[in-house]
Amino acid sequence: MADDAPLIAGIELGGTKCICILARGPDAIEDRVEMPTTRPEETLQAIEAVLDRWSGFVGLGIASFGPVSIDRHAADYGHITSTPKPGWAGQDVGERLRRHARVPTGFHTDVVGAALAEARWGAAKGLADIAYATVGTGIGVGLIAGGRPVDGLTHSEFGHIRPVRVPGDEWVGSCPYHGACCEGLAAGPAIRARTGIPGPELGADDPAWDLVAHALGQLLHTLVLTGVPRRIVMGGGVMVGNDHLFPRVRTAMSRSLAGYVALPEVSDAETYVVPPALGGNAGPLGTIVLGAQAVHAQLDAAFMG
């Protein structure tokens, strides 16, 4: 079936490396090129050189580290808006590569890319309405409804919700903006800042995990209340390295919801909150979905309206 699918080019631009793929789907990857993300000009020229070598692709998808501007009405659409990474703040990525490739181009965050791939081919395969949360050096969420990213003014930033605190826990948290927001309580740097021990080395019986699980349970509570997800996929370094966390965050979610949103999908927490299925391939494969959706949307607007 993938033989009939049009060829799509995809770029996953991460903070440390960049993956370019040319594919019709997960079982039909024609090329894959990996390179370090260095200075903007060097990196973007290397990506353009890869695109120049390729032919026959009808769309381009770009999933980028962020924050990024994904508002098509904004003057800075396609730009990385602010980042501590030298030279990249304010850098145009999406529009520059679109002009270079000259095909319809989709542009979104890396986490939305991964979410689209997990919904299409991964742990939430066959479900059009899902959330994908990554808990690593930060916490990001991609919310997908009807197969499309939920966005508008900008992309979601659910990692920065302020969870109600565990009674007695008054640690200030590690988020430079919010202190004890979810990211400031449960992301990797927060765990390290609170305990002095990196997450992967922190024993499963350390009581700090209960505080992490409580904050993540609040995140899940909030995601359920969006009304969207039929399943929530949780990935990232903090989740993937620590299998004991899944039962804990499921319990924290169910306890917090307290029977509200009494739907069988949510009640069966073990099938509702799951690990990812695509691992490191989610990001690159998500770019293929982003590219395909961009072609589809522009065909609709131009010829099917």
Place this chain on the structure above:
Amino acid sequence: MADDAPLIAGIELGGTKCICILARGPDAIEDRVEMPTTRPEETLQAIEAVLDRWSGFVGLGIASFGPVSIDRHAADYGHITSTPKPGWAGQDVGERLRRHARVPTGFHTDVVGAALAEARWGAAKGLADIAYATVGTGIGVGLIAGGRPVDGLTHSEFGHIRPVRVPGDEWVGSCPYHGACCEGLAAGPAIRARTGIPGPELGADDPAWDLVAHALGQLLHTLVLTGVPRRIVMGGGVMVGNDHLFPRVRTAMSRSLAGYVALPEVSDAETYVVPPALGGNAGPLGTIVLGAQAVHAQLDAAFMG
């Protein structure tokens, strides 16, 4: 222009009254019938009698009190799922009226109906991405992205997020599920339970308002983090009767976001968080949008795919 618009029938089914309208838009309302919401059979037969009198409408929109099942994949799609209102729990509304009217039918919550109308013709006119929050006997939110309701498994329930507490405030809250969730801290019954005074009679200088504003500020913080709204419209009995609340909730939101999501739309809190423009007409007019969207979607699926 509205003369050319197709005629749509709409039903706003509220907990105490029901409004049926036949319209091409806000300036072309051909009929409007109001009736009390009594027992289900009596009420639905009265609605059917109104629909029987009308002709020429191409779609039907229904905005109902809830919670309701809006998942087209679910066996109970179109039903009111649970309500203390006698006889209505488990009642089929959407499918029954769709079969009766025999035209494409949209079905959603009353708050999503109001949100669609405020986005189309009201306080967020011209904006495709908005949130509408109603703070009254409960707290409901309609989130609209790309002109369509954001949903999936179910409709949103943002009123039940658990806000971080004001230091020193340990009141248990009034929500039967969550105690001190946003609704349990800031809806009308919560204000009355906490102070012993109904919201409309509570003096603007009462310190309880700061606690209400803080909880609503957390709700706005969360809505901004969805990434969707280009504007947030706040209505309902608690907001509309208390003009002093708007500056307070704007301040609470901005303080909580602490500079995160640094977009001009959000920074200008006075134009970002606004009162509704359509008043009691938002609900009925929203049913016209729901009906029109149902016709459009079904035409797309059947003939344009």
